[in-house]
Amino acid sequence: NAGVTQTPKFQVLKTGQSMTLQCAQDMNHEYMSWYRQDPGMGLRLIHYSVGAGITDQGEVPNGYNVSRSTTEDFPLRLLSAAPSQTSVYFCASSYSPIDRGGLNSPLHFGNGTRLTVT
């Protein structure tokens, strides 16, 4: 199993450009999520999904869109990039759509996408 795969690893965008960060998992996990990691801010939840066709907002959703058409894929879209979106983005998944990161369903993270917006 490859686990959680994120592409690209690095990306530089100009303000106003759009792009999609890809995330795929091969563990048949129902729950998938996107976090951003910024210095001194820890991991903040952007959007999450408890199954195909179901998505919801996390604590910092503004400026980002998601969709979940299959169990395996959960892309994150930046519609109009801003310098404040410069960050490292992590996709994470877990087996249970209810016990998300809990005792019986730990979170599995990808290796991240480092995004710079100039």
Added chain:
Amino acid sequence: QQQVKQSPQSLIVQKGGISIINCAYENTAFDYFPWYQQFPGKGPALLIAIRPDVSEKKEGRFTISFNKSAKQFSLHIMDSQPGDSATYFCAASISGANSKLTFGKGITLSVRP
């Protein structure tokens, strides 16, 4: 209001020493407390976790100590090695429907050879 607070913000330890990272939480409904370890260029990965029905859990050189009355839990790394140099996140969640993992801000541990 930050629900899970870590201290210190960074830590430097000599090889062979004990690394201690503390975490305090606000919500007494939390009932699951994991620690995640993140190496440079990688995503976080579950290291060790504890539930509040025990006061301590040990896995190899890593131990979680839990103090329910003080609403604190800590990670102890015995015989710290340079390979332990990483960022450590504590987290907490409430079991049950729609559970959500809340992370601390993370601390960077450097183990000097």
